[in-house]
Amino acid sequence: MVTSTSRYKYITCDPEKCIGCQLCEYICSYTKTGEYNSYRSRIRTVRVDEILITAVACRTCENAPCVMVCTRDALSQDQESGIIRLDKDRCDGCAWCIEACDFGAISINPMTKLAEICDQCEDEEAGPQCVLWCPKDALELTTPDQRAQRARRKLATEEALR
Amino acid sequence: MYGYHGKILFIDLTSRRTWAEEKPESWYQTYIGGVSMATRLLWENIEPGCDPLSPKNPICIANGIFAGTPVPVGAKYGLASKSPLTGFVGDSLSGSWFSVALRRTGWDGIVLHGASEAWVNVLVDDGRVQFRQADKYLGLGTFATEEAIREDLLDDQVRSATIGPAGEHGVRFANVTNDGRQAGRTGHGAVWGAKKLKALSVRGTHGVRVADPDTLMKLSFDIIESAQGPHTAKYRLLGTATNVLNMNTLGLLPTRNYQEGVFEEAELVSGEYLEEHHKVKKIACAQCPIACEQVSAAKQGLYVDAMTGIEYECLFANGPNCGISDMNAVIKMIDICDRGGMDAMSNGVTVSWAMECFERGVLTKEDFRCAKYPEGFAPTFGNAEAGVTLSEMIRDREGIGALLSMGTKLASEQIDRERGTESRNWAMHIKGLENPGYDARGLKTFALGLAVGTRGGCHNRTAAYDPDIKGEVDRFSIDASRGVLAKRTEEYAAVYDTLPLCKFIRRCFSGKADRAGAWPAIQALINATTGWAFTYEDIDLIGERAHTIKKAFNIREGWTRDADRLNYRWHHEPMTRGPSAGHVVTEEELETLKDLYYQAKGWTADGLIPKSKLLELGMDDVAEAIGV
Structure with a gap:
């Protein structure tokens, strides 16, 4: 299985908590x-x-x-946040980025024919709206390392209580 | 027009012709959506008096106004045809992803006429309609059919409402199923099967425009938050299965075909037991922040492959009501129903009728011959393997399963005709629809609600058990207040079924579920979505109109006062044990209750609707057709 090795934050879902309500999509x-x-x-x-x-x-x-496969250099990655940005003037909807993404996380807007990618709602004061609305707190914006740290803390607590 | 697309899709399965119909805004304001709009479409499109399994009985689908928006529990659609179980209106609701995908197609509703010559999967793909061959899906279960269609089209945005083998075979209480949710009870699966419609698939790209999105977002957010608190704890934690012990304590848990209201092994089939030993995952419908569906699996024994969502109604019917206390077997029976595409309540109550027939000698071991047991078997109460085998035989209409697949009304009438017996006296149905899991001998307001129900023995269309159980009235006697209570509770339910919103959200608006607690929020949601200026009184009217169009349909199909009756057992045979022992609903009591109810509704003493009443509700053409 391919996994992201990112040092950047991204939105993840805990399948144990997710109930499939789709509210994040709306x-x-x-x-x-x-x-x-x-x-x-x-x-x-x-x-x-x-x-x-x-x-x-x-x-x-x-x-x-x-970003690497984009033939028109329409995609770039923010070095601070890792967010993928789109240059609308360059994108021609060729869908190479969709092919390249192991997570199926990119789509082409059927109307504008431009690539659409999660930008973690960087323009929103309250942060990612899906995280805010998720009724079961299944979604979060964290780095893999932050999640690993939490897993270790949880393990330590459980083993100490045993 | 906000909140609607403004057009209905018509499909003729015989000629494969399709057309669109536009309705004026006043039509939408009168019938809104869900079961109300679906029943109105049925009213407009059926030939009165037709055989429910003939091509003349249309399939009418109406989406909800909140489908595809963030309004919690609003992803639901209504489905109406004439019921092959009752001969009256068959109105059902289902929800989830299908409803959202239907919204994106750009149609507010779909009406399917005629019947296909070959098995067909109709795909509504935005404005296009495709008729796909469906032979290869025959025999597949409900969920498997949906998955197979998605795989064939290589698109998991396609959502499908399907029938399972039960609908293909013509089981009269077969369901239509989508996303693991059922449009249940009234036999839609049999209607679809008779039309050779294996599945209706939808895929769309249209968004939903609402009048005031900022307000709608704020209202929705608050309700979603409230839905994580105590107002939905029952549904989130144990689910409706928690009712098993509650009903047992009240002496109202139907046991051994409603002979008693207390089950000595209730603990073993309780919501608590289910949670501890069988729970796999809690799942939500689309748009729902509650997640009440308690997916549970058999853990040992013969039935370890079984896994499905377990609700109280399915649990009582196939468990205590069949005397069965092995939860693994009960899960298996419900799994057979859900995958086979048939109503688990009607299945349990029909199996229990057969078990009583066996114990009383009306049916014998030889009647229960099948491929699995060529010599026949002895379906006594509590025989778990018999319950499982009978459910499979019903689904496949094998042996006596063909008789049982007609439901308790038609099955008992046939047996009594052939054998000179009186098995109709323990056929536990109202108007042909098998009864729910609350014994009405100890709930007299509910007894009235059920007897006058347009759908038959259904707990979902009347909440008249509420004042009985809460102690607002004496549940063992009658008084003059019951007519108004039955009217209010059925119209209250009809508001939710019309928008539709799932009733499990009813306490989340203000902490109180009554009209004063819920109507202001519902009013605000409707107005933010549509831009209309509905008042508190208009919300009441939604429920009254929805109920009235269903009743009007039944009147046109030949309803008379005599059809509003209970089953024999509730009139004549008291239970012998528990807190509800010793009570019946006498025929005199019921007639008095009906008088009170018809009066409260503003109807005639015969239960017919005056022209003036229909005109007052803005239903002029209905007044012309059936008003007196």
């Missing part, structure tokens, strides 16, 4: 387009085998493959 599409249309969401819920449910958004890979 909120995302509303925030980004002004209308409710989960088809236009930059985070996508997935349900397979009836009980396996999660949500996926851009994982801000280091040396992001989508």
Whole structure:
């Protein structure tokens, strides 16, 4: 399985907590387009085998493959935040970035034919709206290392109590 | 028009012709959506008196106004046809991802006429309609059919409402299923099967525009937060299965085909036991922050492959009501129903009828021959393997399963005709629809609500058990208040079924579920979505109109006062044990209650609707057709 090795923050979903309600999709599409249309969401819920449910958004890979394959240099990565940015004038909707993404986190807007990628709601004061709205706190904006630290703390607590 | 697309899609399965119909805004304001709009579409599109399994019975689908928005629990759609179980209106609700995808297609509703010559999967793809061959999906279960269609189209944005083998075979209580949720009870699966419609798939790209998104966002956010607190704790933690012990304590848990209201092994089939031993995952419908679906699995024994969502109603019907206390077997029976695409309540109550027939000698071991047990078997109460086998036989209409697949009303009438018996006296249905898991002998307001129900024996269309259980009235006697209570509770439910909103959210608006607690928030949600200026009184009217169009449909199909009746057992045979022992609903009591109810509704003593009442509700053409 391919995983992001990112030092950057990105939005992850805890499948144990996710109930498949899709509210993240409505909120995302509303925030980004002004209308409710989960088809236009930059985070996508997935349900397979009836009980396996999660949500996926851009994982801000280091040396992001989508940026590397873009034939028109339309994609670039912010060195501070890892967020992938799109130059609308350069993008021609060729979809190479979609092919390159191991997480299925990029889509092409059917109307504008431009690539759309999660930008962690960097323009929103309250941060990522999907994280804010998730009723089960299944979504969070953290780095892999932050999650590893938490896992170690949880393990330490459990083993100490044993 | 905000909140709607303004057009309905018509599909003729016989000729494969499609067309669109536009409705004026006043039509939408009167019927809104969900079961109300679906029933109105049925009213407009059916030939009265037709056979429910003939091509003349249309499938009418109406989406909800909140589908595809962040309004919590608003992803629901209504489905209406004439019911092959009751011969009256068959109105059902289902929810989740299908409803959201339907919204994105750009259609507010879909009406399917006629019948296909070959098995078909209709795909509504934005404005286009495709008729896909469906032979290869035959025999597949409900969820498996959805997955197969997604795999064939290589698109998991496609959502499908399907029938399972039960619908293909013509089980009269077969369901239509999408995303693990069922449009249940009234036999839609049989109607779809008769039309050779294996699945209706939807895929769309349109967004939803609402009048005041900022307000809608704020209202929704607050309700979602409130829905994580005590107002939904019952549904989130144990789910509706928590009712098993509650009902047992009240002596109202139907046991061994409603012979008693106390089950000595209730602990073993309780919500608490389910949580501890069988729970796998809690799942939500689309747009729902509650997640009440308690997906549970059999953990040992013969049935370890079984896994499905367990609700109280399915649990009582296939568990205590069949005398079965092995939770693994109960999960298996419900799994057979959910994957096979049939109503688990009707299944349990029909199996329990067969078990009583066996114990009373009306049916014998030889009647229960099948491929698995060529010599037949003995379905006594509590025989778990018999319960499982009978459920499979019903789904496949094998052996006696063909008789049972007609439901308790038609099955008992046939057996009594053939054998001179009186098995109809323990056929536990109202108007042909099998009863829910609350014994009405100890809930007299609810007894009235059920008897007059347009759908038959259904707990979802009337909440008249509420004043009984809460102690607002004496549940064992009647008084003059019950007519108004039955009217209020059924119209209250009809508001939720019309928008539709799931009733599990009802306490989250203000902490109080009554009209004063819920209507202001519902009013604000409707107005922010549509831009209309609905008042508190208009919310009441939504419920009254929704109920009235269903009743009007039934009247046009030949309803008379005599059809509002209970089953024999609740009238004549008291329970012998527990806190509700010794009570029946006498025929005199019921007639008095019906008088009170018809009066409260503003109807005639015969239960017909005056023209003036229909005109007052803005239903002029209905007044012309059935008003007196």
